[in-house]
Amino acid sequence: MNKLILAAGLFALAPLLSQPADAAGRGARGELVYQVVKKWGPYVQEAYRADMGTWAQQMGPTFAKAPLSALQSAADASNFDAMTSALLGAPTASKAGADISPNSLGDAATDLVFVPISPCRLFDTRLAGGAIAANTVRSFDVTAVSDYSFQGGAASNCNGVGAAGSFAAAVINFTTVTPAGAGYITAFPFGTTQPLAATVNYAGGDIRGNVATVALDQGASANELSVYTFAQTHLVGDIIGYFINPQATALECVEVESADTNINAGASANVFAPACAAGYTQVEVQCRPSTFSMRQAGSWTSHCNMINEGASAATAKAASRCCRVPGR
Numbered sequence: 001m002n003k004l005i006l007a008a009g010l011f012a013l014a015p016l017l018s019q020p021a022d023a024a025g026r027g028a029r030g031e032l033v034y035q036v037v038k039k040w041g042p043y044v045q046e047a048y049r050a051d052m053g054t055w056a057q058q059m060g061p062t063f064a065k066a067p068l069s070a071l072q073s074a075a076d077a078s079n080f081d082a083m084t085s086a087l088l089g090a091p092t093a094s095k096a097g098a099d100i101s102p103n104s105l106g107d108a109a110t111d112l113v114f115v116p117i118s119p120c121r122l123f124d125t126r127l128a129g130g131a132i133a134a135n136t137v138r139s140f141d142v143t144a145v146s147d148y149s150f151q152g153g154a155a156s157n158c159n160g161v162g163a164a165g166s167f168a169a170a171v172i173n174f175t176t177v178t179p180a181g182a183g184y185i186t187a188f189p190f191g192t193t194q195p196l197a198a199t200v201n202y203a204g205g206d207i208r209g210n211v212a213t214v215a216l217d218q219g220a221s222a223n224e225l226s227v228y229t230f231a232q233t234h235l236v237g238d239i240i241g242y243f244i245n246p247q248a249t250a251l252e253c254v255e256v257e258s259a260d261t262n263i264n265a266g267a268s269a270n271v272f273a274p275a276c277a278a279g280y281t282q283v284e285v286q287c288r289p290s291t292f293s294m295r296q297a298g299s300w301t302s303h304c305n306m307i308n309e310g311a312s313a314a315t316a317k318a319a320s321r322c323c324r325v326p327g328r
Helices: 003-016 028-046 052-058 061-066 068-076 080-088
Strands: 113-123 136-140 169-177 184-190 200-202 205-213 226-231 234-246 252-257 261-264 268-272 281-289 293-298 303-308 314-324
Touching: 003 184, 003 281, 052 061, 052 268, 080 293, 113 169, 136 252, 169 184, 169 200, 169 226, 184 205, 184 303, 200 205, 205 281, 205 293, 252 281, 261 303, 268 314, 281 293, 281 303
Parallel strands: none
Antiparallel strands: 113 234, 136 226, 169 205, 169 234, 184 200, 184 226, 252 314, 261 314, 268 303, 281 314, 293 303
Protein backbone atom coordinates (compact mmCIF):
# COMPACT_ATOMS: atom_id res chain seq x y z
CA MET A 1 0.00 0.00 0.00
CA ASN A 2 1.06 3.56 -0.61
CA LYS A 3 1.62 4.67 2.99
CA LEU A 4 1.38 8.35 2.06
CA ILE A 5 -2.10 7.84 0.63
CA LEU A 6 -3.18 5.86 3.68
CA ALA A 7 -1.82 8.50 6.00
CA ALA A 8 -3.60 11.23 4.06
CA GLY A 9 -6.88 9.34 4.32
CA LEU A 10 -6.51 8.83 8.06
CA PHE A 11 -5.46 12.43 8.57
CA ALA A 12 -8.66 13.53 6.83
CA LEU A 13 -10.63 11.32 9.21
CA ALA A 14 -8.97 12.61 12.37
CA PRO A 15 -11.42 15.49 13.05
CA LEU A 16 -14.40 13.17 12.59
CA LEU A 17 -12.98 10.65 15.02
CA SER A 18 -11.75 13.30 17.45
CA GLN A 19 -8.50 11.38 17.71
CA PRO A 20 -4.95 11.93 16.38
CA ALA A 21 -4.08 10.19 13.14
CA ASP A 22 -0.66 8.95 14.17
CA ALA A 23 -0.24 5.26 14.97
CA ALA A 24 0.91 5.93 18.52
CA GLY A 25 -2.34 7.54 19.71
CA ARG A 26 -5.19 6.35 17.56
CA GLY A 27 -7.25 4.86 20.36
CA ALA A 28 -9.62 1.90 19.96
CA ARG A 29 -11.85 3.50 17.31
CA GLY A 30 -8.98 5.01 15.40
CA GLU A 31 -7.10 1.71 15.35
CA LEU A 32 -10.13 -0.15 13.96
CA VAL A 33 -10.69 2.53 11.31
CA TYR A 34 -7.02 2.26 10.41
CA GLN A 35 -7.42 -1.50 9.93
CA VAL A 36 -10.53 -1.08 7.77
CA VAL A 37 -8.94 1.56 5.54
CA LYS A 38 -5.66 -0.34 5.33
CA LYS A 39 -7.46 -3.56 4.36
CA TRP A 40 -10.06 -2.21 1.98
CA GLY A 41 -8.60 1.05 0.68
CA PRO A 42 -6.43 -0.67 -1.96
CA TYR A 43 -9.45 -2.72 -3.07
CA VAL A 44 -11.53 0.43 -3.59
CA GLN A 45 -8.69 2.04 -5.50
CA GLU A 46 -8.03 -0.98 -7.72
CA ALA A 47 -11.54 -2.32 -8.28
CA TYR A 48 -13.42 0.98 -8.61
CA ARG A 49 -10.68 3.43 -9.63
CA ALA A 50 -11.69 5.60 -6.71
CA ASP A 51 -9.13 7.60 -4.75
CA MET A 52 -8.54 5.80 -1.46
CA GLY A 53 -8.13 8.99 0.55
CA THR A 54 -11.39 10.40 -0.85
CA TRP A 55 -13.21 7.15 -0.09
CA ALA A 56 -11.88 7.15 3.47
CA GLN A 57 -13.01 10.74 3.95
CA GLN A 58 -16.48 10.01 2.55
CA MET A 59 -16.79 7.09 4.95
CA GLY A 60 -15.76 9.29 7.87
CA PRO A 61 -19.27 9.93 9.28
CA THR A 62 -20.02 6.21 9.06
CA PHE A 63 -16.77 5.34 10.82
CA ALA A 64 -17.55 7.92 13.52
CA LYS A 65 -21.06 6.60 14.26
CA ALA A 66 -20.53 2.86 13.92
CA PRO A 67 -20.33 0.85 17.16
CA LEU A 68 -16.90 -0.59 17.91
CA SER A 69 -18.31 -4.08 17.38
CA ALA A 70 -19.39 -3.08 13.85
CA LEU A 71 -15.96 -1.64 13.12
CA GLN A 72 -14.38 -4.86 14.33
CA SER A 73 -16.68 -6.90 12.08
CA ALA A 74 -15.81 -4.62 9.16
CA ALA A 75 -12.09 -5.08 9.85
CA ASP A 76 -12.55 -8.86 9.99
CA ALA A 77 -14.85 -9.11 6.97
CA SER A 78 -13.87 -11.52 4.22
CA ASN A 79 -15.35 -9.49 1.35
CA PHE A 80 -16.19 -5.87 0.59
CA ASP A 81 -19.98 -6.33 0.71
CA ALA A 82 -19.70 -7.91 4.15
CA MET A 83 -17.54 -4.99 5.29
CA THR A 84 -20.07 -2.34 4.20
CA SER A 85 -22.95 -4.41 5.59
CA ALA A 86 -21.22 -4.61 8.97
CA LEU A 87 -20.81 -0.82 9.06
CA LEU A 88 -24.26 0.07 7.80
CA GLY A 89 -26.28 -2.66 9.46
CA ALA A 90 -27.68 -3.87 6.13
CA PRO A 91 -28.38 -7.48 5.21
CA THR A 92 -25.48 -9.18 3.46
CA ALA A 93 -27.56 -10.54 0.56
CA SER A 94 -28.20 -8.23 -2.37
CA LYS A 95 -29.40 -10.56 -5.09
CA ALA A 96 -33.06 -10.59 -6.07
CA GLY A 97 -35.04 -12.96 -3.93
CA ALA A 98 -32.25 -13.56 -1.42
CA ASP A 99 -34.48 -12.87 1.56
CA ILE A 100 -37.82 -13.87 0.03
CA SER A 101 -39.04 -17.32 0.92
CA PRO A 102 -41.70 -18.79 -1.38
CA ASN A 103 -42.69 -21.09 1.49
CA SER A 104 -44.06 -18.05 3.32
CA LEU A 105 -47.47 -18.99 1.90
CA GLY A 106 -47.31 -22.32 3.72
CA ASP A 107 -46.64 -25.94 3.03
CA ALA A 108 -48.69 -27.20 0.09
CA ALA A 109 -49.51 -30.41 1.94
CA THR A 110 -50.69 -28.98 5.24
CA ASP A 111 -51.19 -25.19 5.27
CA LEU A 112 -54.42 -24.83 3.33
CA VAL A 113 -56.54 -21.83 2.29
CA PHE A 114 -60.18 -21.77 3.46
CA VAL A 115 -62.93 -20.74 1.02
CA PRO A 116 -66.24 -20.04 2.82
CA ILE A 117 -69.54 -20.41 0.94
CA SER A 118 -73.23 -20.08 1.68
CA PRO A 119 -74.45 -23.44 3.04
CA CYS A 120 -75.48 -25.86 0.34
CA ARG A 121 -76.75 -29.44 0.37
CA LEU A 122 -74.36 -32.05 -1.01
CA PHE A 123 -76.43 -35.16 -0.27
CA ASP A 124 -79.62 -36.36 1.43
CA THR A 125 -80.27 -40.10 1.66
CA ARG A 126 -83.99 -39.47 2.19
CA LEU A 127 -84.15 -38.28 -1.43
CA ALA A 128 -81.55 -40.53 -3.07
CA GLY A 129 -80.06 -43.88 -2.13
CA GLY A 130 -82.14 -44.59 0.96
CA ALA A 131 -80.96 -45.06 4.55
CA ILE A 132 -77.43 -46.27 5.11
CA ALA A 133 -77.50 -49.80 6.52
CA ALA A 134 -75.99 -50.59 9.91
CA ASN A 135 -72.24 -51.29 9.95
CA THR A 136 -71.77 -50.20 6.33
CA VAL A 137 -70.02 -47.40 4.47
CA ARG A 138 -71.49 -45.17 1.78
CA SER A 139 -69.42 -42.84 -0.37
CA PHE A 140 -70.35 -39.46 -1.84
CA ASP A 141 -69.16 -37.19 -4.63
CA VAL A 142 -68.01 -33.75 -3.43
CA THR A 143 -65.81 -32.19 -6.13
CA ALA A 144 -66.21 -31.72 -9.90
CA VAL A 145 -70.02 -31.89 -9.73
CA SER A 146 -72.32 -29.57 -11.66
CA ASP A 147 -75.56 -30.88 -10.11
CA TYR A 148 -75.77 -32.67 -6.73
CA SER A 149 -79.39 -33.80 -7.10
CA PHE A 150 -78.33 -37.35 -8.11
CA GLN A 151 -77.38 -37.91 -4.44
CA GLY A 152 -80.22 -35.88 -2.96
CA GLY A 153 -78.37 -32.55 -2.95
CA ALA A 154 -78.92 -29.18 -4.59
CA ALA A 155 -79.66 -29.01 -8.30
CA SER A 156 -76.58 -26.81 -8.80
CA ASN A 157 -72.82 -26.80 -8.29
CA CYS A 158 -73.32 -25.54 -4.70
CA ASN A 159 -72.10 -21.96 -5.06
CA GLY A 160 -68.99 -22.92 -7.01
CA VAL A 161 -67.96 -25.98 -4.99
CA GLY A 162 -68.44 -28.31 -7.93
CA ALA A 163 -66.45 -26.02 -10.21
CA ALA A 164 -63.49 -25.52 -7.85
CA GLY A 165 -61.65 -28.62 -9.03
CA SER A 166 -60.11 -31.12 -6.66
CA PHE A 167 -59.57 -29.74 -3.16
CA ALA A 168 -58.08 -31.06 0.04
CA ALA A 169 -60.82 -30.86 2.65
CA ALA A 170 -64.42 -29.78 3.19
CA VAL A 171 -66.34 -28.32 6.13
CA ILE A 172 -69.65 -30.17 6.27
CA ASN A 173 -72.60 -30.14 8.66
CA PHE A 174 -73.52 -33.82 8.99
CA THR A 175 -77.05 -34.55 10.26
CA THR A 176 -78.31 -38.01 11.16
CA VAL A 177 -82.06 -38.41 10.75
CA THR A 178 -84.06 -41.00 12.76
CA PRO A 179 -81.39 -43.67 13.22
CA ALA A 180 -82.62 -47.13 14.16
CA GLY A 181 -80.69 -47.14 17.42
CA ALA A 182 -77.89 -45.50 19.36
CA GLY A 183 -74.56 -45.22 17.62
CA TYR A 184 -72.37 -42.91 15.60
CA ILE A 185 -71.15 -42.02 12.12
CA THR A 186 -67.55 -41.51 11.02
CA ALA A 187 -66.68 -39.39 7.95
CA PHE A 188 -63.28 -39.98 6.31
CA PRO A 189 -61.50 -39.67 2.92
CA PHE A 190 -62.69 -42.12 0.28
CA GLY A 191 -60.36 -45.07 -0.20
CA THR A 192 -58.61 -44.73 3.16
CA THR A 193 -58.80 -46.73 6.37
CA GLN A 194 -61.76 -45.83 8.56
CA PRO A 195 -60.46 -43.97 11.65
CA LEU A 196 -61.47 -44.80 15.22
CA ALA A 197 -63.31 -41.53 15.76
CA ALA A 198 -66.91 -40.36 15.73
CA THR A 199 -68.17 -37.47 13.61
CA VAL A 200 -71.74 -37.51 15.06
CA ASN A 201 -72.96 -39.50 18.06
CA TYR A 202 -76.71 -40.24 18.03
CA ALA A 203 -79.49 -41.97 19.93
CA GLY A 204 -82.30 -43.97 18.34
CA GLY A 205 -84.86 -41.75 16.60
CA ASP A 206 -82.64 -38.64 16.96
CA ILE A 207 -82.14 -35.81 14.51
CA ARG A 208 -78.57 -34.89 15.45
CA GLY A 209 -76.08 -32.65 13.64
CA ASN A 210 -72.41 -31.73 13.92
CA VAL A 211 -70.02 -29.63 11.82
CA ALA A 212 -66.77 -31.37 10.92
CA THR A 213 -63.76 -30.68 8.70
CA VAL A 214 -63.02 -33.79 6.68
CA ALA A 215 -60.04 -34.51 4.42
CA LEU A 216 -61.03 -35.64 0.92
CA ASP A 217 -59.52 -38.09 -1.49
CA GLN A 218 -57.79 -36.17 -4.31
CA GLY A 219 -57.24 -39.14 -6.58
CA ALA A 220 -58.99 -40.08 -9.81
CA SER A 221 -62.05 -41.74 -8.22
CA ALA A 222 -65.48 -40.14 -8.65
CA ASN A 223 -66.14 -40.19 -4.90
CA GLU A 224 -64.07 -38.23 -2.38
CA LEU A 225 -65.89 -38.81 0.93
CA SER A 226 -66.98 -41.95 2.78
CA VAL A 227 -69.27 -42.26 5.83
CA TYR A 228 -69.60 -45.27 8.15
CA THR A 229 -72.64 -45.71 10.41
CA PHE A 230 -73.04 -48.04 13.38
CA ALA A 231 -76.85 -48.18 13.18
CA GLN A 232 -79.07 -47.76 10.16
CA THR A 233 -79.77 -44.07 9.56
CA HIS A 234 -80.57 -41.42 7.00
CA LEU A 235 -77.83 -38.82 6.53
CA VAL A 236 -77.83 -35.24 5.28
CA GLY A 237 -74.65 -33.32 4.38
CA ASP A 238 -74.52 -29.52 3.96
CA ILE A 239 -71.21 -27.96 2.89
CA ILE A 240 -70.30 -24.53 4.32
CA GLY A 241 -66.73 -24.18 3.00
CA TYR A 242 -63.69 -25.99 1.67
CA PHE A 243 -59.90 -25.91 1.81
CA ILE A 244 -57.68 -25.60 -1.25
CA ASN A 245 -53.93 -25.97 -1.53
CA PRO A 246 -51.92 -22.71 -1.34
CA GLN A 247 -51.86 -20.97 -4.70
CA ALA A 248 -48.68 -19.66 -6.28
CA THR A 249 -48.72 -15.88 -5.87
CA ALA A 250 -46.52 -13.32 -7.60
CA LEU A 251 -44.43 -11.09 -5.36
CA GLU A 252 -45.69 -7.55 -4.80
CA CYS A 253 -42.79 -5.15 -5.43
CA VAL A 254 -42.34 -1.39 -5.19
CA GLU A 255 -39.38 0.95 -5.66
CA VAL A 256 -38.34 3.73 -3.30
CA GLU A 257 -35.84 6.30 -4.57
CA SER A 258 -33.37 8.50 -2.74
CA ALA A 259 -33.00 12.24 -3.17
CA ASP A 260 -30.34 13.52 -5.58
CA THR A 261 -26.75 13.41 -4.42
CA ASN A 262 -24.57 16.09 -6.01
CA ILE A 263 -21.19 14.88 -7.28
CA ASN A 264 -18.60 17.34 -8.54
CA ALA A 265 -16.65 16.76 -11.74
CA GLY A 266 -13.90 14.22 -11.19
CA ALA A 267 -15.22 13.27 -7.76
CA SER A 268 -16.90 10.14 -6.40
CA ALA A 269 -19.57 9.66 -3.77
CA ASN A 270 -21.64 7.00 -2.07
CA VAL A 271 -25.37 7.31 -2.82
CA PHE A 272 -27.48 5.55 -0.21
CA ALA A 273 -30.69 3.73 -1.10
CA PRO A 274 -33.75 4.26 1.14
CA ALA A 275 -34.83 1.54 3.55
CA CYS A 276 -37.86 -0.58 2.64
CA ALA A 277 -41.16 -0.11 4.45
CA ALA A 278 -42.12 -2.54 7.20
CA GLY A 279 -43.16 -5.90 5.78
CA TYR A 280 -41.07 -5.50 2.61
CA THR A 281 -37.63 -6.98 1.90
CA GLN A 282 -34.97 -5.25 -0.19
CA VAL A 283 -34.07 -7.47 -3.13
CA GLU A 284 -32.08 -5.05 -5.30
CA VAL A 285 -30.32 -1.68 -5.29
CA GLN A 286 -30.39 0.32 -8.53
CA CYS A 287 -27.96 3.16 -9.28
CA ARG A 288 -29.41 6.03 -11.34
CA PRO A 289 -26.98 8.72 -12.59
CA SER A 290 -28.27 11.89 -14.24
CA THR A 291 -25.66 11.80 -17.01
CA PHE A 292 -23.83 9.23 -19.13
CA SER A 293 -20.53 10.71 -17.99
CA MET A 294 -21.10 9.26 -14.53
CA ARG A 295 -19.81 5.74 -13.94
CA GLN A 296 -21.10 3.26 -11.43
CA ALA A 297 -18.10 1.94 -9.55
CA GLY A 298 -20.07 -0.55 -7.49
CA SER A 299 -23.35 -1.25 -5.72
CA TRP A 300 -24.03 -3.00 -2.45
CA THR A 301 -26.97 -3.82 -0.27
CA SER A 302 -27.31 -0.23 0.91
CA HIS A 303 -25.67 2.13 -1.55
CA CYS A 304 -24.01 2.82 -4.89
CA ASN A 305 -20.53 4.22 -5.41
CA MET A 306 -20.65 6.68 -8.30
CA ILE A 307 -17.75 8.43 -10.08
CA ASN A 308 -18.39 11.60 -12.09
CA GLU A 309 -16.03 11.49 -15.07
CA GLY A 310 -17.66 14.47 -16.74
CA ALA A 311 -16.53 18.07 -16.90
CA SER A 312 -19.27 19.47 -14.69
CA ALA A 313 -21.19 18.56 -11.55
CA ALA A 314 -24.00 16.03 -11.85
CA THR A 315 -26.39 14.11 -9.64
CA ALA A 316 -27.16 10.49 -8.88
CA LYS A 317 -29.88 8.58 -7.06
CA ALA A 318 -30.10 5.11 -5.56
CA ALA A 319 -33.33 3.11 -5.47
CA SER A 320 -34.34 0.10 -3.41
CA ARG A 321 -36.57 -2.53 -4.97
CA CYS A 322 -38.72 -3.81 -2.12
CA CYS A 323 -40.87 -6.95 -2.32
CA ARG A 324 -43.27 -8.91 -0.15
CA VAL A 325 -45.63 -11.85 -0.40
CA PRO A 326 -49.14 -10.34 -0.87
CA GLY A 327 -51.40 -10.57 2.13
CA ARG A 328 -48.59 -10.80 4.68
